[in-house]
Amino acid sequence: MLTRSELPENPVVLAVRDPDGCLHTITTERVRGGKIRMICTCDANRASGWCEHAIQLLCTRYDSVVDPSDDLEFRFEDVVMGTPLADMADEVDVALADFHAALRDMDAKRPSGLDRDQLRRIAELATDLADTASHLDATLTRFKKKLAAGLGS
Numbered sequence: 484m485l486t487r488s489e490l491p492e493n494p495v496v497l498a499v500r501d502p503d504g505c506l507h508t509i510t511t512e513r514v515r516g517g518k519i520r521m522i523c524t525c526d527a528n529r530a531s532g533w534c535e536h537a538i539q540l541l542c543t544r545y546d547s548v549v550d551p552s553d554d555l556e557f558r559f560e561d562v563v564m565g566t567p568l569a570d571m572a573d574e575v576d577v578a579l580a581d582f583h584a585a586l587r588d589m590d591a592k593r594p595s596g597l598d599r600d601q602l603r604r605i606a607e608l609a610t611d612l613a614d615t616a617s618h619l620d621a622t623l624t625r626f627k628k629k630l631a632a633g634l635g636s
């Protein structure tokens with residue numbers, strides 16, 4: 484006999500709202516082999532198989548959830564907590580933050596001139612941006628390997 488904690492209630496459906504008002508629905512399900520399937524209705528998820536909505540939820544940040552409830556959050560965590568996917572989501576979260584910070588630095592701190600010091604500063608900023616982009620790419624590749632394939636794929 485499985486106890487309740489060994490047999491999570493599948494799937495859990497959460498609605499999230501973007502800052503611009505767009506609504507998306509994320510369906511989270513534990514499938515055979517203990518993998519997690521997370522399908523979001525946003526364009527990014529459809530195009531790339533992952534999205535920041537999924538990362539936010541896996542990092543137990545529910546700020547964008549529409550009509551949040553303790554019961555829904557409990558059921559969601561019951562499905563995902565302790566899985567390799569949830570552990571990887573924290574790494575993706577850090578890699579995303581580093582990448583966005585490097586991108587902001589490139590926009591905000593890039594010198595406009597072409598003297599020697601300015602060119603060196605641009606090279607430093609570009610190196611930071613390239614490093615964080617490569618790291619994010621590698622981290623996302625590992626994250627996606629922990630995701631169960633989408634429906635019909």
Ligand SMILES: [Zn+2]
Pocket residue numbers: 507523524525526527528533534535536537
């Ligand atoms: Zn999404």
